[in-house]
Amino acid sequence: xxxxxxxxxxxxxxxxxxxxxxxxxxxxxxxxxxxxxxxxxxxxxxxxxxxxxxxxxxxxxxxxxxxxxxxxxxxxxxxxxxxxxxxxxxxxxxxxxxxxxxxxxxxxx
Amino acid sequence: xxxxxxxxxxxxxxxxxxxxxxxxxxxxxxxxxxxxxxxxxxxxxxxxxxxxxxxxxxxxxxxxxxxxxxxxxxxxxxxxxxxxxxxxxxxxxxxxxxxxxxxxxxxxxxxxxxxxxxxxxxxxxxxxxxxxxxxxxxxxxxxxxxxxxxxxxxxxxxxxxxxxxxxxxxxxxxxxxxxxxxxxxxxxxxxxxxxxxxxxxxxxxxxxxxxxxxxxxxxxxxxxxxxxxxxxxxxxxxxxxxxxxxxxxxxxxxxxxxxxxxxxxxxxxxxxxxxxxxxxxxxxxxx
Numbered sequence: 321x322x323x324x325x326x327x328x329x330x331x332x333x334x335x336x337x338x339x340x341x342x343x344x345x346x347x348x349x350x351x352x353x354x355x356x357x358x359x360x361x362x363x364x365x366x367x368x369x370x371x372x373x374x375x376x377x378x379x380x381x382x383x384x385x386x387x388x389x390x391x392x393x394x395x396x397x398x399x400x401x402x403x404x405x406x407x408x409x410x411x412x413x414x415x416x417x418x419x420x421x422x423x424x425x426x427x428x429x
Numbered sequence: 430x431x432x433x434x435x436x437x438x439x440x441x442x443x444x445x446x447x448x449x450x451x452x453x454x455x456x457x458x459x460x461x462x463x464x465x466x467x468x469x470x471x472x473x474x475x476x477x478x479x480x481x482x483x484x485x486x487x488x489x490x491x492x493x494x495x496x497x498x499x500x501x502x503x504x505x506x507x508x509x510x511x512x513x514x515x516x517x518x519x520x521x522x523x524x525x526x527x528x529x530x531x532x533x534x535x536x537x538x539x540x541x542x543x544x545x546x547x548x549x550x551x552x553x554x555x556x557x558x559x560x561x562x563x564x565x566x567x568x569x570x571x572x573x574x575x576x577x578x579x580x581x582x583x584x585x586x587x588x589x590x591x592x593x594x595x596x597x598x599x600x601x602x603x604x605x606x607x608x609x610x611x612x613x614x615x616x617x618x619x620x621x622x623x624x625x626x627x628x629x630x631x632x633x634x635x636x637x638x639x640x641x642x643x644x645x646x647x648x649x650x651x652x653x654x655x656x657x658x659x660x661x662x663x664x665x666x667x668x669x670x671x672x673x674x675x676x677x678x679x680x681x682x683x684x685x686x687x688x689x690x691x692x693x694x695x696x697x698x699x700x701x702x703x704x705x706x707x708x709x710x711x712x713x714x715x716x
Contacts, residue, residue, distance in 0.1 A: 367638075378566030379483070381559065385653035387641075388669065389632055391495055392562060394484050400492050402634040405641055417563045420432065 343402075345369040350380050350393065353418035364408040364428040373398035381416035387426070390416065404428070433572070433580025434587075436563055439658065440556040441588025444472075446662045447552040449596040450618060451545045454513070454611040456600075458542055468546040472553025479554060480561035496633030499555070503626035506551045509544040510619040511685050514612045516541045518689035612689070614663070620681040621665020627677040628667075639672030 346368060349356045353376060362368055372382045374393040382399065383390040387406060393399050406428040415422025448465065455461045479486070479498075486494045520541075567577060602610050630636035647668035650657045660666035665678055 378569050379562045380566070381563075385651060385657075385668075386647070388628055388652065388667070388671075391632065392483060392487070392559070394487060397484070397487065399487070399495070401632055407642065416559075417436070417566055 343367055343369045345371060347371045347373065348382075348424070349373045349375060350382075350415060350422060351375045353380070353415060353421045355413075355415070355422055355424035358424040359427060360424065361427050361429065362404070362406070365405050367402060367404045370401045370403050371398055372401065379417065380422065382413065383416040384411060384413035384426075386411040386413070389413075430576040430580045430583070433564070433567060433577060434583035437560055437581055437584025438588045440560050441585050442591050442659070443662050444552040444556040445588050445592025446595060446659065447618065448549050449592040449599070450611065450614050450663075451549055452596055453599040454517070454608070454615055455542055455545055456607065456611075461542065464542050464546045465549055468549030469553050471546075471550040473557055475550060475554035476557025476561050479558035480565065483558075483562060490633075493633035493635060496629040496635065499629045500626040500635075502551055502555055503622045503629070506548050507619045507623045507626070507681060509548050509551075510615050510622075511681070511688070513541045513544050513548075514615050514619075514685055515688045515692055517608060517612055518693040616682060616685045616689075617664045618662070619685060620678045621661065621663070623681040624665045624667065624670065624674040624678040627674045628671065631671055631673060636673055639676065641671045642669040643672050643675060645669045 344363065346360055346362055348360065348370065350372065372393050374380050374395060374397060377395050379395055380393045381390060382393055382401065387403055389401050389403060391399050391401055406426070408429050411426040411428065413424050413426065448469070452465055486498050488494060490497050564577070599611065627636060631638045645668065650660070650666070650668060652658065652661060652668045657666060657668060667674060
């Protein structure tokens with residue numbers, strides 16, 4: 321019974337990778353524990369790629385409870401996170417390791 | 430110091446809730462304390478290894494290594510919890526009977542206990558590796574030793590306290606219902622972990638989302654709040670889940686519930702080897 325779960329997972333993952341190639345890409349930069357830009361306009365109703373580049377010498381975790389994402393970004397490296405499709409609206413994100421300064425929003429429209 | 434304490438607290442709390450449910454679920458099994466301690470120790474060692482290998486993991490699978498790693502870790506926890514609850518539906522009654530009998534060691538418990546040791550280790554490993562990376566960053570950023578040690582102590586202390594509170598709260602459940610409740614909690618825990626695993630796979634574009642934000646209850650209870658986070662661990666609460674998360678949640682829940690019922694129905698009475706001298710399990714109550 322667990323095997324069938326694994327099999328289903330594998331199957332789904334194969335169909336999943338086939339989807340969504342030519343996605344629009346947006347970039348965020350973390351520097352001095354601050355996001356640049358701190359407000360990013362993204363399209364509503366479609367999936368997109370978000371690249372987060374960490375230019376600090378310390379690790380950061382890109383996280384959003386508004387659009388359910390979390391991923392570690394190591395020092396001087398970047399990550400790709402797939403987001404959406406989102407409904408039109410404003411979605412907060414933050415750097416989990418520096419919440420006091422690393423705050424930003426996605427504006428889906 | 431407060432920033433350190435807060436992050437450490439939130440991560441420790443997540444692990445502590447899982448560990449306390451496991452502790453309650455293995456009540457009465459011989460050498461349980463040893464197993465749980467070993468699990469926590471292994472988890473901490475694993476967390477250090479994961480943190481050290483973070484850049485390697487990040488590079489795997491063309492950048493989706495982190496998502497795959499997280500999903501695999503979570504799904505293996507789901508499998509082990511699943512195995513345990515199904516096993517318990519067979520032997521739980523036996524365990525409840527032996528409880529409190531002087532010097533009674535439940536022999537059959539150890540194989541299932543090994544699985545739960547792994548679950549404890551996995552929970553500590555996952556949350557612990559984040560703490561390690563965070564603290565590493567703090568040290569590079571030049572935090573003082575007092576702020577660091579104080580923050581860790583405060584965060585670990587209060588996180589563990591919450592775990593203990595849940596554990597002792599669970600112990601107050603009458604013996605008659607005890608394993609039904611803890612098994613139910615394990616099933617919900619496993620379903621929630623499966624749903625989180627699906628979320629990671631969607632994040633890495635490895636699974637279709639089948640609808641993002643199927644509903645949105647973030648106005649009532651957001652994922653970021655303490656209550657939302659606690660419920661997220663305990664029952665897999667998500668304020669705006671994607672469709673595939675619901676599928677993973679429901680599938681896990683269904684498989685485990687059906688598995689438990691099948692096994693307890695096919696073995697209405699314990700096997701002769703396991704049979705207890707006490708006739709009625711309900712009559713044997715600790716409290």
